[in-house]
Amino acid sequence: MSESSRAGHGRGVGLGLAIVSAIAFGGSGVAAKPLIEAGLAPLHVVWLRVAGAALVMLPLAVRHRALLRTRPALLAGFGLLGVAGVQAFYFASISRIPVGVALLVEYLAPALVLGWVRFVQRRPVTPAAALGVVLAVGGLASVVEVWAGLRFDALGLLLALGAACCQVGYFVLSDQGSDSGEGAPDPLGVIAYGLLVGAAVLTVVSRPWNMDWSLLAGSTDMNGTPVAAFLLLSWIVLVATVIAYVTGVVSVRRLSPQVAGVVACLEAVIATVLAWFLLGERLAAPQIVGGVVVLAGAFIAQSSAPARTSLEPVASGGPEREPSARENAV
Template sequence: MTRRTTDVLLTATAPAIWGSTYIVTTELLPANYPLTVALLRALPAGLLLLLIVRQLPARAWWGRILVLGALNFSILWAMLFLAAYRLPGGVAATLTSLQPLFVVFLASLLLGVPVRALAVVAALVGIGGVALLVLTPQATLDALGIAAALAGAASMALGTVLSRRWQPPVSALTFTAWQLTAGGLLLLPLALWLEPPLPALTAANWIGFAWLGLIGAALTYIVWFRGVARLEPSAVAPLAFLSPVTAVILGWALLGQSLSVPQVAGILTVIASIWLSQHAQRGAPPPVLARPAAR
């Protein structure tokens, strides 16, 4: 197994685990606290990682870390939750799956990576696979929900590309700690202002928050940002298609939800799109980016 294959497989574990977010949120967490849940997923995990690394960003990096924290966490999670409330889950997931397609063109604009036709085809195939997985004929549309889903996809795409462009001279663990903390701090005033206090938490609530924070945020984003640093953005972004695959499989395995023939076809289509996206990058060296010196 090559080093690149190892990097791809390891990075793929992050979005696969993110697919558990839906079942954890619906089954273990208090309902109707989207911003508070996002805050408690990001900030405690970020502070815990900061205690481990014991390193703050140099002053020259503060602005960039705030931008990345907003894109990768604050804006992304707020928009995803808003879309989930305003749209059927299938519509929201399908629109959010446009993210890898956005990455292809943003990487060309910001990193100088050529737009490869096969990468575009792979992204379109993946979007079709997600639609087969989650979209139903009864789906209804809402303008604000559509805007939120597209904003979430664009935020994640831009965050992925800029995380590749702005690589501080620190470990993935430290980079993740900074971004989670920044994203959580940006969410804090919004959660306090827009949502009521949480009710008394049950044991199930604590387990849910622990999973989302320690595993669904801290661990997975260390793996994700490691992959962003080692692989081309157009190879990393399509791995996010694994999230709805995991969500559907967990719903079938744990909640007794049905798994239809179109959904099985969607899973196979998503896998094919990820293979195509990786094939499109073969022989193409990752862009060489200057790493600013620590200050």
């Protein structure tokens, strides 16, 4: 297989992982809503999600404990921004502004990533990438029906913007060290320690000792169907968090932060579609059209990235990736 073919295959794998990550993240709300309606506070659900995932990833944290010495700033930043920050700012924002508005502001992150690449890293951004971001954000506004119940709340919008900035940190930090070849930090180790840091921060914020733990032993209602609360929590922990973060971080290293950020906009589309089928929340025509526009924007953005040129393994025990000179500006 030629280098260009291998690079194209690597980018295809990265795109596939990014889509899997968006699907996994998108399913979190559908599983969390019945738990919240059963009586769990939203922040308690977030804490259970992150703390449970941290326990699952704990063996990997032990295996990659050398990261504590070599990459302490990366681990702390990923946990504070990519895990705790996104969750805390988002849930704080939806307490003051409509969910659709908060979600739209949070997913301004792809545009902010392009700004980071262009003005901080001083790398070029192609018109196609910018067009992809515009289409994705515009389509997302239609998917979440941002015009429904729109009201201005300065603090709420600032909190949602904080979630967007933290999401930028998630994409940028996920890509850290991807040029280092064999010395690159293993993504699984970074995720494991990021979840541990995030769980510690969210413990202080959510105060889980005030939670009604008995609710987890009962059942919840999902559009008229009784579902065990423990099963929903298991889905949130294993699929919507562990699998979502693992596939998401690996996809960023294969695609670049800016491309993966635009593909991540599919999360809102997937969440809306899953809510339609599983929770009975009907889709209007503008939402369907908006979903198509988001898909078009994501396709334009990812197809504008040049192919990688080589394939090498990450750190020991990590998934294969293709380092380059990071000239794959969108």
